[in-house]
Amino acid sequence: MIDDDALNATFAALAHPARRAILARLAKGSAHVNALAEPFEMSLPAVSNHIRVLEKAGLISREKDAQFRLCKLETRPLQEISNWTNQYRHIWDARFDAMDALLSNIKDTD
Amino acid sequence: MIDDDALNATFAALAHPARRAILARLAKGSAHVNALAEPFEMSLPAVSNHIRVLEKAGLISREKDAQFRLCKLETRPLQEISNWTNQYRHIWDARFDAMDALLSNIKDTD
């Protein structure tokens, strides 16, 4: 299971609200570290570390631009967790169908 | 952001391969704790703790049956991370389209 490690890293990275907020910000466009840190109460080193975690999980990439680091959202890990989640979709579909049938039945006998 | 805590718990729970393996097993049907622990090298208390983490995240529920605990997969948190991931789907769609256009262009000028 080679991508087991990848899933571990991706899920762990997404488990922190600050990191999800950073991704949400990057979904609107690439940004530098200071700009990403600005909305947070946290210190800059703390944000820098969150960015490092996101990069190690492949959720973002960083491009050097003089003394700046331009951070960009990467979607591959998100696609992977989407695929992983889809393994279970038939189960919630089945339960929804069962619920639906139950409700129809109640309505019919009403 | 009330469901921020829920997402934290769900993503953190899914970040451990043993816990994902337990969910995969439960996708095939409900099972008792000992049955869930059987495939693992880990001690039973360790598995019991993983199950506790999954339950706190709402990913499973437990039903008492004499001295047994029947564990059942719950899909709501999985649907929630599916929804969360869908926020980003337009980005990877857009990038795929851009890549597609680029490849078409290369083929046209070939």
Next chain:
DNA sequence: TCTTTAATTAAAGTATATGACAATCAAGCG
């Protein structure tokens, strides 16, 4: 060169996660 800006690294503290083993609880059975 000296300074400013952008960002990372280092050191340190607190907290939480993981897992082992031992002990315990709870329920059913002889």
Next chain:
DNA sequence: CGCTTGATTGTCATATACTTTAATTAAAGA
């Protein structure tokens, strides 16, 4: 009741996560 089975709780050790402050690197500009 005493025993077995299923599962949890307690205690401990190790490791990793999160955050801060202080210091450092890297690049640009006066």
